[in-house]
Amino acid sequence: MASFFEFFSQHWQLAIDGVSTQAVVPVVQALDIAQAAGDPREIAEAVLIAAIQLLLIAGVMRPLESLLPAERWQDRRLTTVDRNFTLLMLLGLFPLFSFLVLMPFAQLLGAGPATSEASGLKALVPWFEDHPYVLFAVYYLVYDCAYYWIHRAQHVLPWWWAMHSMHHSQRQMSCWTNDRSNYLDGMLQSIILACVALAMGVEPAEFALLTLLSELVQNFSHANVALRLGWLGKVGERLLIGPRFHRNHHMLRDAQRPERHNCNFGQVLPWWDQLFGTALYHDETMRPTGVGDPVVDADNGMGVIAMQWYTLQRFWGAVRCRAGWRLGDVSFSGPGYAPIHDQDLEAQASSSFASHPTPPPLGSSPDAGQKTAH
Ligand SMILES: [Zn+2]
Numbered sequence: 001m002a003s004f005f006e007f008f009s010q011h012w013q014l015a016i017d018g019v020s021t022q023a024v025v026p027v028v029q030a031l032d033i034a035q036a037a038g039d040p041r042e043i044a045e046a047v048l049i050a051a052i053q054l055l056l057i058a059g060v061m062r063p064l065e066s067l068l069p070a071e072r073w074q075d076r077r078l079t080t081v082d083r084n085f086t087l088l089m090l091l092g093l094f095p096l097f098s099f100l101v102l103m104p105f106a107q108l109l110g111a112g113p114a115t116s117e118a119s120g121l122k123a124l125v126p127w128f129e130d131h132p133y134v135l136f137a138v139y140y141l142v143y144d145c146a147y148y149w150i151h152r153a154q155h156v157l158p159w160w161w162a163m164h165s166m167h168h169s170q171r172q173m174s175c176w177t178n179d180r181s182n183y184l185d186g187m188l189q190s191i192i193l194a195c196v197a198l199a200m201g202v203e204p205a206e207f208a209l210l211t212l213l214s215e216l217v218q219n220f221s222h223a224n225v226a227l228r229l230g231w232l233g234k235v236g237e238r239l240l241i242g243p244r245f246h247r248n249h250h251m252l253r254d255a256q257r258p259e260r261h262n263c264n265f266g267q268v269l270p271w272w273d274q275l276f277g278t279a280l281y282h283d284e285t286m287r288p289t290g291v292g293d294p295v296v297d298a299d300n301g302m303g304v305i306a307m308q309w310y311t312l313q314r315f316w317g318a319v320r321c322r323a324g325w326r327l328g329d330v331s332f333s334g335p336g337y338a339p340i341h342d343q344d345l346e347a348q349a350s351s352s353f354a355s356h357p358t359p360p361p362l363g364s365s366p367d368a369g370q371k372t373a374h
């Protein structure tokens, strides 16, 4: 009996052929870019992944947000820019990026169409040849674990946080928020993940499935949905990341518990957070999402292009100075967007506190205590 993966692969290839001949080839010919566009099947694959994602976001997650909102909003105005990011990413940049950067990169590293010769994990452990489900589970574990560590690096390396903070600056987290990210950040992350997959010997159809599963869970974990599943939900959230778990990752920094927001870095499996001591479940009041650093929060007034440009300026400001390479939570300052470590800020605040006879109480300004929620 054909395994699920063969079944998936066959039907996936059929769907790719259909989209390629019916949609991609006519468009490529009409635009007269056949030379530059490369293999139309690669574009078709990215288009298919994007279409499935969009269908599930708009058709399932968005209605759920209206039915069971975690946060009630007067209007959804701030989610508009995130929706635009998602449409731009899924309908344009993701297919483009896939065949302009990822595919040539994969070919460069020697991955191509599946061959009869085993590579990666299959070459290391021939037993996997006969156990494709176990092998896929192992691929997934390694892929997701790598994602967890990339995400921790995005928070702890100031130059990376300068870009990743754009994902966190939203004040209305919704099913569209997953694709709100800086494109340089996304590219870097995708290339690292592709390298991990290539090293394991993941084949192209399997990589498509890995990416799709991961993205769908991430789209859902950003949705403004309160699933009231009782004990089932509690058990479920120990197995798979849901909206409440990821919402804690996006919480505003709490002045009383300044390390509280450094939690829940996992993408699909919460096990890495449990294993490495960063898991935070919801036995407490839900906090609003966003960042307190006014320089990062200024993202909110911007459109898609301006936000990308502004984030790149922050990134450049962090790369250029030594503090941008020292690990730890930072805020950005001045016209050059130099990062200032929160520890240094706190030290400065306490020394000026000591030198003033009647210092203003900490927490007196509306933003105090909300600084740099990451
Ligand atoms: Zn994050």
Ligand SMILES: [Zn+2]
Residues within 6 Å of the ligand: 167, 178, 222, 246, 250
């Ligand atoms: Zn997120």
